[in-house]
Amino acid sequence: MQTIKFFKQSPVPVEFHKPVMVQALQLPPVEKRLEAILAAGCNTFLLNTSEIFLDMLTDSGTNAMSNQQFSAMMLADEAYAGSQSFVRLLASVREFFGKEHFLPVHQGRAAEHILAEAFVKKGDVVPMNFHFTTTRAHIERMDATVRELIVDEVFKTDSDEPFKGNMDIAKLEATIKEVGTEKIPFIRMEVTTNLTGGQPVSLANLRAVRKVADKHGLLLVIDACLIAENAWFIKQREPEFALFSLAEIIHEMAKLADIVYFSARKLGAARGGGIVTNDEKLVAKMKDLIPLFEGFFTYGGMSTREIEALAVGLKEFTDELVISHMPQSIAHVVNTLKASGVPVVTPAGALGVHLDAKKFLPQVKSNQYPAGALAVAIFITAGVRGMERGTISNDRDPVTHQEILADMELVRMALPRRLFSLSHLQFLIDRLQWLFANRELIGGLKFIEEPSVLRFFDGKLAPIGDWPNKLQAKFKKDFGESL
Numbered sequence: 157m158q159t160i161k162f163f164k165q166s167p168v169p170v171e172f173h174k175p176v177m178v179q180a181l182q183l184p185p186v187e188k189r190l191e192a193i194l195a196a197g198c199n200t201f202l203l204n205t206s207e208i209f210l211d212m213l214t215d216s217g218t219n220a221m222s223n224q225q226f227s228a229m230m231l232a233d234e235a236y237a238g239s240q241s242f243v244r245l246l247a248s249v250r251e252f253f254g255k256e257h258f259l260p261v262h263q264g265r266a267a268e269h270i271l272a273e274a275f276v277k278k279g280d281v282v283p284m285n286f287h288f289t290t291t292r293a294h295i296e297r298m299d300a301t302v303r304e305l306i307v308d309e310v311f312k313t314d315s316d317e318p319f320k321g322n323m324d325i326a327k328l329e330a331t332i333k334e335v336g337t338e339k340i341p342f343i344r345m346e347v348t349t350n351l352t353g354g355q356p357v358s359l360a361n362l363r364a365v366r367k368v369a370d371k372h373g374l375l376l377v378i379d380a381c382l383i384a385e386n387a388w389f390i391k392q393r394e395p396e397f398a399l400f401s402l403a404e405i406i407h408e409m410a411k412l413a414d415i416v417y418f419s420a421r422k423l424g425a426a427r428g429g430g431i432v433t434n435d436e437k438l439v440a441k442m443k444d445l446i447p448l449f450e451g452f453f454t455y456g457g458m459s460t461r462e463i464e465a466l467a468v469g470l471k472e473f474t475d476e477l478v479i480s481h482m483p484q485s486i487a488h489v490v491n492t493l494k495a496s497g498v499p500v501v502t503p504a505g506a507l508g509v510h511l512d513a514k515k516f517l518p519q520v521k522s523n524q525y526p527a528g529a530l531a532v533a534i535f536i537t538a539g540v541r542g543m544e545r546g547t548i549s550n551d552r553d554p555v556t557h558q559e560i561l562a563d564m565e566l567v568r569m570a571l572p573r574r575l576f577s578l579s580h581l582q583f584l585i586d587r588l589q590w591l592f593a594n595r596e597l598i599g600g601l602k603f604i605e606e607p608s609v610l611r612f613f614d615g616k617l618a619p620i621g622d623w624p625n626k627l628q629a630k631f632k633k634d635f636g637e638s639l
């Protein structure tokens with residue numbers, strides 16, 4: 157890998173791309189930020205981009221596309237069936253994953269829908285390293301449950317453990333013994349684990365999971381939304397693969413799975429998704445669902461322009477200069493914050509910078525949503541939109557309707573690929589340091605409108621007390637003006 161050496165300056169992540177097209181940003185004054193977040197029901201999903209300075213909600217569909225992707229979009233072959241754009245995408249998918257069959261879908265959760273419909277039945281249990289919100293919702297929709305078997309180390313937010321996304325093999329064996337193989341439609345591995353701070357899975361762990369799956373005749377499914385970044389971490393942190401290319405590592409990973417699925421809003425910096433496998437019998441179980449729910453087999457709900465962009469994007473996602481930018485930017489912010497005492501998830505993972513809201517706001521009880529409150533405070537302070545990844549992101553228990561308190565209360569500031577500059581990162585660091593110094597001003601939240609499924613998307617909350625006003629007043633006092 158090419159790394160830039162510095163003479164006197166402390167090393168910083170260097171962008172191996174330049175903006176050839178730009179979008180103007182604005183930073184609304186603090187009064188407007190406060191007004192906007194209260195009007196949005198203290199839910200960052202309900203903000204408008206016109207109210208936001210840096211949108212760090214997600215990397216989903218927000219990655220900067222390359223000039224190569226844009227130029228490929230002009231070659232789109234518009235056809236319902238047999239489009240040449242799809243032929244190009246199929247070749248690219250085969251090369252990327254080393255798997256033969258590809259069922260296109262319109263986004264990641266659509267792949268989860270197909271998998272749930274095809275394999276999961278009432279009463280089933282799906283063992284996985286960790287759930288993702290839409291994955292769990294699709295499995296529970298079939299009256300089945302997920303079982304999270306991630307290593308305990310992940311719940312220690314400040315850690316040096318390189319692979320906190322790993323499955324605990326002993327827990328997996330115990331679950332299979334307890335539940336019985338007939339109730340397990342597949343084992344699911346998410347690489348990297350989104351909700352625990354974008355933490356990677358090692359190849360050694362994937363091999364161990366494969367061994368258990370083989371022993372019990374179970375299928376192994378990989379959620380590959382962040383497989384390229386996971387491969388990059390494997391190269392950095394697992395000595396056996398230090399000299400492998402990202403393409404080779406991705407093949408090693410995909411080889412271990414019966415089925416791989418992905419969201420192209422993340423992987424490939426386009427929009428769309430897909431399910432890949434080498435097994436014709438598995439294709440047969442899913443195939444009929446594609447035209448029913450997604451679209452014909454040669455577009456699956458994607459536009460031909462997105463298909464072209466994805467075909468190119470997948471090629472770019474094996475380039476270390478493209479893939480390393482996000483994790484290196486995250487590491488820069490995480491390590492700087494950690495050095496100044498701000499509680500962050502370490503080691504730095506993929507996807508974004510994760511703050512530990514339980515440590516940041518010990519005064520806010522779990523049932524008053526510390527991560528949700530911190531996301532609100534960050535928006536007021538910086539105009540940065542992050543995402544709550546804690547109890548609000550857990551729906552209530554579908555049977556008892558009890559609150560499921562999250563093991564970790566995280567706020568994620570996603571750093572989409574190739575999007576933000578170093579000055580944006582420095583601004584984020586500065587505002588978070590100010591907020592940490594003023595953390596005692598922040599209070600909790602309560603629901604005022606609570607949907608029963610995926611409530612974090614459009615639920616509305618209100619502050620408990622008038623802490624947002626106090627925070628605004630302190631901001632104005634310290635900064636002397638309202639930006």
Ligand SMILES: Cc1ncc(COP(=O)(O)O)c(C=O)c1O
Pocket residue numbers: 216263264265266288290291346350379381419420421429
């Ligand atoms: C791990 C993981 N799986 C599945 C999905 C769902 O993908 P989509 O948003 O394209 O439906 C996401 C999206 O963030 C994800 O991170």
